[in-house]
Amino acid sequence: MTNFFADIPQLSYQGADSDSDFAFRHYNPDEVVLGRRMEDHLRFAVCYWHNFAWPGNDPFGGQTFQRPWFGDTMEHAKRKADVAFDMFRILNAPYFCFHDADMRPEGANFAENTRNLEEMTDYFAAKMEAGGPKLLWGTANLFSHRRYMAGAATNPDPDIFAFSAATVKTCMDATQRLNGENYVLWGGREGYETLLNTDLSKELDHMGRFLSMVVDYKHKIGFKGAILIEPKPQEPTKHQYDYDVATVFGFLQRFGLEKEVKLNIEQGHAILAGHSFEHEIALAASLGIFGSIDMNRNDYQSGWDTDQFPNNTPEVAMAYYEILRAGGFTTGGTNFDAKLRRQSLDPQDLILAHAGAMDVCARGLKAAAAMLEDGKLEAARAARYAGWDKPEAQAMLHSDLDRIAGDVLSQNINPNPRSGRQERLENLVNRYL
Amino acid sequence: MTNFFADIPQLSYQGADSDSDFAFRHYNPDEVVLGRRMEDHLRFAVCYWHNFAWPGNDPFGGQTFQRPWFGDTMEHAKRKADVAFDMFRILNAPYFCFHDADMRPEGANFAENTRNLEEMTDYFAAKMEAGGPKLLWGTANLFSHRRYMAGAATNPDPDIFAFSAATVKTCMDATQRLNGENYVLWGGREGYETLLNTDLSKELDHMGRFLSMVVDYKHKIGFKGAILIEPKPQEPTKHQYDYDVATVFGFLQRFGLEKEVKLNIEQGHAILAGHSFEHEIALAASLGIFGSIDMNRNDYQSGWDTDQFPNNTPEVAMAYYEILRAGGFTTGGTNFDAKLRRQSLDPQDLILAHAGAMDVCARGLKAAAAMLEDGKLEAARAARYAGWDKPEAQAMLHSDLDRIAGDVLSQNINPNPRSGRQERLENLVNRYL
Amino acid sequence: MTNFFADIPQLSYQGADSDSDFAFRHYNPDEVVLGRRMEDHLRFAVCYWHNFAWPGNDPFGGQTFQRPWFGDTMEHAKRKADVAFDMFRILNAPYFCFHDADMRPEGANFAENTRNLEEMTDYFAAKMEAGGPKLLWGTANLFSHRRYMAGAATNPDPDIFAFSAATVKTCMDATQRLNGENYVLWGGREGYETLLNTDLSKELDHMGRFLSMVVDYKHKIGFKGAILIEPKPQEPTKHQYDYDVATVFGFLQRFGLEKEVKLNIEQGHAILAGHSFEHEIALAASLGIFGSIDMNRNDYQSGWDTDQFPNNTPEVAMAYYEILRAGGFTTGGTNFDAKLRRQSLDPQDLILAHAGAMDVCARGLKAAAAMLEDGKLEAARAARYAGWDKPEAQAMLHSDLDRIAGDVLSQNINPNPRSGRQERLENLVNRYL
Amino acid sequence: MTNFFADIPQLSYQGADSDSDFAFRHYNPDEVVLGRRMEDHLRFAVCYWHNFAWPGNDPFGGQTFQRPWFGDTMEHAKRKADVAFDMFRILNAPYFCFHDADMRPEGANFAENTRNLEEMTDYFAAKMEAGGPKLLWGTANLFSHRRYMAGAATNPDPDIFAFSAATVKTCMDATQRLNGENYVLWGGREGYETLLNTDLSKELDHMGRFLSMVVDYKHKIGFKGAILIEPKPQEPTKHQYDYDVATVFGFLQRFGLEKEVKLNIEQGHAILAGHSFEHEIALAASLGIFGSIDMNRNDYQSGWDTDQFPNNTPEVAMAYYEILRAGGFTTGGTNFDAKLRRQSLDPQDLILAHAGAMDVCARGLKAAAAMLEDGKLEAARAARYAGWDKPEAQAMLHSDLDRIAGDVLSQNINPNPRSGRQERLENLVNRYL
Ligand SMILES: [Co+2]
Ligand SMILES: [Co+2]
Ligand SMILES: [Co+2]
Ligand SMILES: [Co+2]
Ligand SMILES: [Co+2]
Ligand SMILES: [Co+2]
Ligand SMILES: [Co+2]
Ligand SMILES: [Co+2]
Known part of the structure; x- marks a missing residue:
């Protein structure tokens, strides 16, 4: 145990009347809701990236967080993992998620990246076996390094396509090694800054091939989890190909992958695309491609991705209502792809942000379950369409x-x-x- | 000839230095651009709805236009047609477009609607034969009447589906009778106001069936034109199913219609969906579903559909560049689904709005053609992807x-x-x- | 009593566990919160316009509501008033609000408008004396009639300025006659469609003069209520001069009116201007110009004013928190400038929409009061700035x-x-x- | 001369038909427009920050630019200055602008910052005397360092207010030493992330005091230039106090500074606030507070500040039209607060971006001047308001x-x-x- 979270107790359910900041008021893992433990419904995951690798910068300012594990060596990476697993334990989180770039130092080339990733994968595996959480999903970061500035699968340079494909292979290997329940692709740079220099047809074809290879590799290695795409309309690029649920559905059909790939839907990205979160979930469910969620909101007055922790129970309830209507999660779960505000400097902030978010989700889930159980809303819906029967x-x-x-x-x-x-x-x- | 446009001369090309308001400065129908007459490139259409049926109301104000043809009788409808064909002649417009509800009075039931439509179709046919413009496309207005308030093809009430389907049949008949080159569907109410009362799966299925019937009927009657869908993300509804090009493509594939249906893309709707106009055109072309355009812009500072006449040449040029790259229009054309500002009360305003728009389009087309002919931009694009060769x-x-x-x-x-x-x-x- | 709301009982507080649709679950007028009756805190007002005069049209569709009082005669106007006062009674609403154009038929000229208004004012007065609600505010509709299409106070035509000023005089008279507690100005057309035809300086000067005359007239007639401006950034116009709280504050200072005029803040308008509701309230309070609120929300995915009834308790709570921090309402109150969705055709919908909204507000108020009473949030705020002490x-x-x-x-x-x-x-x- | 721009010639006017990339096609400094040299109208300034200090990062990716001068030492700072003045010369730029943080390395404390700034100021002064451009404006970067994360003048911590005030003093000194024609304040962190922890009244009061001290210091040191505020509604913060022109005008009046401070208006910020660029310029001119412009655009499909070089001549023309109507620049000018796309890696890109922007501005200015000279538009405007005469x-x-x-x-x-x-x-x- 590191001493980063010293003095912060492990959180437990203490009920709505608790006066403690470090407690769950609503999230009670063992409480049974609609015949399933709350933990098994919500399947919370803590993300590695925003919590442990992001320095607090924004487009107008640099690093605000000063973490003892910031640095480029394997030593730093392991120290970071130690703190991360401390946090998972404090939060009683059943799952976590990672990008390769969060967990290992960037190497000088693909070989070094792979070695670093493998060593860290072993390090994680040991911690997981020692009682750590399970892996909800792994993914490759194909957007931060400058080589990806013009895309990964859709890069004009075939060498970058190759580097990306090779990297995804290693990340799928790591995900399988850690018994990940899903593998996610977020195409943050698969899009364009200007149509003037873009061959749209070629890029979409390449992206289709790339995804097909990912699916083939999944079957080759016998990975049992789901392949998930996370839609986002824009940011960092002006236009991103995985715009929203409907767009990805069209893309999947075009390449014959609509039975092979599901979606990881983020509230913030739904909003950027002009949709409500529940719309995107309901549509994916209707099209048979609902997979998992990133439960982090945007600010309605900001036009970019703020990746904030959820705090509005009615909104969250509507999302879980659509999930419950669709039968609940199978391989998917509730990932917090959320980051602290860059002014939230303290270790306590990291814990409290998650605790509050988990409570909001628990309240939302319980409300959604009650609404579904009572059946009044579904009865009204059915009555409206009764003529079609x-x-x-x-x-x-x-x-x-x-x-x-x-x-x-x-x-x-x-x-x-x-x-x-x-x-x-x-x-x-x-x-x- | 009516006297509504009295004193307004027929417009002709007079060159950029003309001092007349009632002249084309750039639109020269017979000028050859990339081996084709400018008129045949641009294929301008004037729309019936905004110009002759809209009273100038907005959500906070009532009628501002006082037109002698406003009224509910067949007499009014014919007087309206007389003025419309006057305007087509003054503008030298090669095409026009209509909704059934613009050209005929609303009847008490389907039978009366049909009779009115047929009588007006004959009236139009006579005018067209007497030297009027051709019909770019016809369509059914399935959104203004209160029966459609919850959708047409996607209405919870099967009787409204039936009424809509029957109406589309009559509009396809009218379009064919007038040798229309396309038939358009704009699903202005195919969407929802709230997910709470909506059965998304059922509605999408019904919409798929509806479109399939339209395609079947086209083949049955031997209609040679294209069936076009016009995407729009929202407004009037909170969410509209034909959100954007990518969404419609997914929908078409799902119902096996991607070879049967093409798109009519409007700049304003592209903007509402978070895209540039040229993006939507380029994407449709890349997916093989580009059909036609509605060349009317939105205001970038307004979040609703302002349907204004185009006036920014660089924007228009980028749209035509993508159209020319895709081979130009076949059955499609440049429709102005544009309306005057409600303060533009005078007959002259109607003429000048179109004249200015046609000139802006002509300038845009010529710039686009020059750019394509010079080839520098395409050479740069090709060079960027040369590695893939x-x-x-x-x-x-x-x-x-x-x-x-x-x-x-x-x-x-x-x-x-x-x-x-x-x-x-x-x-x-x-x-x- | 009319029979429009036949079978709908008068609503009363029945507690959260009530199973009745026609009951208050949370709004308990006599319950004391922070030392004040809930009714006196919230000061609910029902608006006349959206509920009784709006036909259900939108930019793409016509009338959906079929109300027995729709029509242009004084008979219709009185029938409408009868139903309205029925509704006020059913809802137990302590206040209502009106525009002149809602309560009287449009006459052929100013004289007829004035006569109609005076007759209806008497009709209202009688109903109010007979136990009806009080008047929170009155206002003149200076935006619906075509004469106002280019503005009222800011119209290029001085005759329209004059007509507007005269109309405001009659509405202030009517408001005083009915013991209104405020008089509101919403400058829906005070702005522009295009800068090209606009003399910004002249229009702002005229608007300043107009407002000064309103203030002078208030003093002249001894009106004790507050003069309120309702900011909105755009819609119907592309740009509206009363953009937001900060803009109006600058305008008021420029004309020396910042002690004379306060603001009526609407959530939907705050959102259109890029602000949260609580921001606008907090800013107005900080600048000493907070007056009243229009508690109706916009849809976050729509870029226009949807004027929906509130339904998100956490949002509403933050608004009341800022109001309570500022000392609560004095002359102001909670007006629902909200309209039914145009598909909500039934009389019941009118009642339920308000009942739900009043409950949401009551919950929000109670949460805000508890938060303020506990003082933890204010203590944390004070601690953050303690260095400045x-x-x-x-x-x-x-x-x-x-x-x-x-x-x-x-x-x-x-x-x-x-x-x-x-x-x-x-x-x-x-x-x- | 450094060799960073080796092989790039100094640009000169070669006319619209030039085939060279490295030439001005429209910007002809000595051409007389409305009685003034084009250079004296446009008063172009190149900014130091985006061009020489920004590493190409965005919220999802790190450094893309690899510049030989990147580093933290005074040596690096001087090497950077050498390249910058090379670029100024190549572009024939009459002005430049700087933030302190761009031109000097960050020191360990205020004393070291000041020493570094002074040494670099001398270094700049020598270059300027040797034929470099003049200084349009200087400013202090009070937003990038982590100490400013919660604001500078509006920080809850008085020590940070003090540090900020002291820093502004040194930057005003540097600006005066370099004969700067204006001093700019952009309050990038003067705003809030959440109202929950914000004392709005206190922060606005402190901001008023801060600005008053700046004005006092200007007079004390006899600085002849203008003090300018640059409005922006949000980003980096959720809400920024200097929201737009109207908001800043209200703020200035409140603190009695409306005769002392003018505005620096950026197109991108206008758009983020829901306005057109020409609106903000026209409004500032009407209110007597127009100062200078940042001529860099946002992408209309992106909700954040993209700071791109201008490329749409019609838009630019409307901006200059309002500037010319207001009498043209006095101390202000046309600053390109624009950055390359992060994929534009080459030294050539830096030069071409500015060359294209300068040409677009020159075309816009000439069109605006012709329009003003012809007088038709102003005559139409005057006629519309003639009744008021x-x-x-x-x-x-x-x-x-x-x-x-x-x-x-x-x-x-x-x-x-x-x-x-x-x-x-x-x-x-x-x-x-
Ligand atoms: Co995100
Ligand atoms: Co995510
Ligand atoms: Co439209
Ligand atoms: Co259209
Ligand atoms: Co409103
Ligand atoms: Co209102
Ligand atoms: Co900017
Ligand atoms: Co700027």
Whole structure:
């Protein structure tokens, strides 16, 4: 145990009336909700990147965090891992997530990167066997290093495609070695800054090939987890190919991968694409490609990705409602791809940010479960579409324009609209919150 | 000839130095650009709706326009048509576009709507034969009447689906009768106001069936034009299913319609979806579904659809550049789905708005053509991706992760990035403008 | 009593566990919060416009509501008033608000408008004396009629300025006659569509004069209420002069009116201007110009004013927290300038929308009060700035750059940043929600 | 001369038909426009920060530029200055701008910062005397170092206020030593991340005091230039106090500084605040606080500050039109606070970006001048407001509501609206472009 979090106790459930900052008020892992332990519903994961590798910089300012593990050596990387696993323990987190670039120092070339990654993977494995959390997903960071500035799979330079593909292979290997339950791809630079220098067709084709190779490799090595794509419309690039759920669905179909790949949906990215979080979840579920979530919000008054911890229970409840309606998580979970505000300098801030977020999620989940269990909302929804259950409606749906026009004419079909009852349903939702 | 546009002369090309307001300074129909007459490149269409049916209202104010043809009778509809064809003639417009609801009075039921539409179609046909413009596209207005408030194809009520399908049939018939070159669907209410009352899966399925029936009917009646979908992300609904080009592509694939349906892309809608106009055109072209454009802009400081006439030549040039790169229009064209500002009360405003827009488009087209002809921009683009022309790059692209990782290791592939040269290319573009 | 709301009972507080749709779960008028009855804290007002005059149209569709009182006669206006006062009674609303154009038919000229307004004012007065609610504020609609299309006070035509000024006079008279507690100005068309035809300086000067006359007239007639401006950045116009709180403050100072005029702040307008609701309230309070609120939200994914009923308790709580910190309402109150979704056709929808909104506000108020009473948040805020309480800090603040530079040098002042503790405070807030 | 720009010739005007990349096509310093040399109109400045100090990082990626002068020593700082003055010469730039943090290495404390700044100021002075450009403005970077993470003048810690004030003093000294024509304050961290930990009133008061001290110090040292504030609504902070022109005007009035301080307006910041660039310029001019511009654009599809070089001539023309209407620059000028895209790695990119921007500005200026000279647009504007020139209109404007209401009644004033002619005016503008 390091002494970074000295004096911070391991968190436990103490109920809503607890006066302690370092406690869960709502997250009670063993509480059963809809027949499943809360921990098994929520499947919380703590991310390695924002918590342990980000120095606190923003576009107008440099490092604010001063962490004892900041540095470029394997020693630093191990010290960082020690602190990270301390934090996982304090939070009682069942899962974590990583990018290769967070866990190992950058080497001089691919060989050195791979050696560093393998050594750190072993180091992680030992900690996990010693009682650490499980791995929700691993991924390769194909966007921070300057070689990726014009993309990885979509780079104009085939050597960079190659470097990226090789790197993904090593990260999939590491993920499997650590029994990861998913492997994620976030194409942060797969997009463009200007159409003027971009061959859109070529880049999309290359991206399709890249993903196909990832899927093939998964099968080759017998990786049992899911391959997930995380959509985001823009930032860092002006346009990102994995814009949103609908866009990725079209891309997957085009390359015949819609049965092979699912989505990791982040609230902040949904907002940047002009959607609500629950929309993106519901759409993915409807299309059969829902996988996992990154439960971190954006600020509604900021036009960039703020990656903040969730704090609005009603919003979170609507997200879990769509997840529960879709049957809950299978391989996926609730990852906090969230970062502290850069002014939150203290070790305590790291712990409290997660504790608060976990409580907000627990409250949201319980509200969503109650709403689903009561069934009033689903009953109202079903009633609204009940007309379609009639055989003649189904027959009409499977006929043709000529026939329908004839029927409308002969039966003088002249329908009146019915209230959509939005406010009534919004009131209903508020009963559970 | 009506006397609404009395004293306004028919417009003709008079060159950039003309001092007349009622002249084309840049649009010269017979001028040959890249081997094609300018008129045949641009294929301008004037829309019926905004010009002749919109009363000038907005969410905070009522009618501002006082047109002699406003009214609900067939007499009014014919008077409106008379003025419209006057305007087409004054503008020398080769095409026009219509919604059923613009050209005929609303009837008490489907039968009456159909009779009104048929009578007006005959009235139009006579005018077209007498030297009027051709029909670029027809469409059904399935969003203004209160019956459509919760959607047409995606309505919870099957009777409204039926009414919509029957109406589309009559509009396709009218379009064919008038030798329309395309038939458009804009799903202005195909979406939702709140997820709480929405069955996303059912609605998307119904929308797929609806579109399939449209395609079947096209083949049944031997309509030779293209079926076009016009994407828009939102407004009037909070979420619209035809969000953007990528979304519609996914939808078309899902229902096996990606070879049957193309897109009508509007600049304003591109902007609302977070894209540039040229992005949407380039993407549609890359996916093989580019059809036609609505050349009307939004205001960048307003978050709703302002449907203004184009006035920024550099923007317009980039749109035509992507169209020319894709081979130019086939059945499609340049429709002005644009409306006057509601303060622009005078008949002259209607004419001048179009004249200015046509000139801006002509300048944009000529700049785009020059840029394409010179070839410097395409040469720079090709050079950036030249690495992919090598056989070893193509071999790599079609290999697998294992093989690539081996090669990166054995050859110590360690690529350096190259400048993307964005500013240099932007300067280059400005040479043609 | 009309029969429009037949079968809808008068609402009363029944507690959170009530199973009735037509009840308050949280709004308990007589419950004492921070020493004041809840009704006196919240001072709810129902607006006349959206509820009784709006036909349900939007930019892409026409009327959806079919109300028996729709029509242009005084008979219709009185029938409308009858229903409105029924609704006020059902909701137990202590206040209402009106625009002249909602309550009287549009006449052929100013004289007729005035007569209609006076007759309806008498009609209202009788109802109010018979036990109806009080008037929170009145206002003139200077944006719907086509004469106002280019502004009222800022119109290029002095006759329209005159018509507007005369109309405001009659509305101030009506407001005083009805013992209104405030008079509001919303400059929906005071702005521009294009700078090209706008004389910014002249328009701002005229607007300043107009407001000065309003203030003078208030004093002349001895109106005891507050004059309020409602900021909004845009929509209907591209740019609106009363952009946001800070802009209006600058305007008021320029014309020497910052002690005479306060603000009516709407959440939706705050969002359109890029602010949170609580920001606008806190800023107005800090500048001494906080007056009243319009408690209606926008949709975060829509770029226009959706004027929806509030439904997110945490958001509402933060607004009331700033209001309570500022001492609570004096003449102001909580107006719902909210409208039903246009699909919400039923009389019940009107009642339920308000009932839900009032409950959300009550929950928000109670949470805010608890948070303020506990004092933890204010204690943390004070501690953060405690350094400024020291005499040497105050001395420094009132010295000069030279002196300060000397001190920094001589004392080698080299400060270290301290954590801003944002997440900890967000957790704290969630304890009260 | 360094060899960083080896092989890049000094740029000169070669006319629109030049085929060289390294030439001005439109910027001809000695060409006379509206009686003034183009150089004296535009007063171009090259900024030190983005060009020489920014490493190419963004929120998702690190350094891309590899410049020989990157490093923390005075040697590096001088090498950087050598290259910078080379670039100024190549571009024939009449002005440059700097932040202290760009030109000197960060020291261990204020004393060391000051020594470094003074030494570099001397180094700059020598270069300027040897034929380098003049200084348009200097400024202090009070946002990058971690000490400023919670603001400078508005920091909760008085020691940081002190450090900031002392630093500004040294930067004003340096600016005066270098004969700077303005001194700029950009409050990048003067704002908040969360209202929860913010004392808005205190922070605004401290900011007012800070600015007053700056103004006092200006007078004390006899600095002849203007003090300028650069508004920006957000980024890096969630809310920035200097939101936009109108907000800063209100702030200046509150502290009695509206005659002492002017504004430096950036296009990108205007856009982030929901305004057009020309709006912000026109408003500042109307309020008497227009000072200078940062001519760098944002991408309309990105919600953050992209600081790109201008490339759309029509946009730029409208900005210069408002500047010319206001009488042109006095102490201000056209600063490019613009940065290369991070993929633009080559020395050539730095030169070409500026060359293209200068040409776009020259074209914009010439179009604006022609438009102003022809006078058609101003004549149309004046005609629209001509009614206000009449004595009775002025009398009405200076009367009162009672009197006006009487006149409207007695004269039956019942005005009809007139066309705003927006499209006609937009066409007119396009004649000059
Ligand atoms: Co994110
Ligand atoms: Co994420
Ligand atoms: Co549109
Ligand atoms: Co359109
Ligand atoms: Co509103
Ligand atoms: Co309002
Ligand atoms: Co900027
Ligand atoms: Co700037």
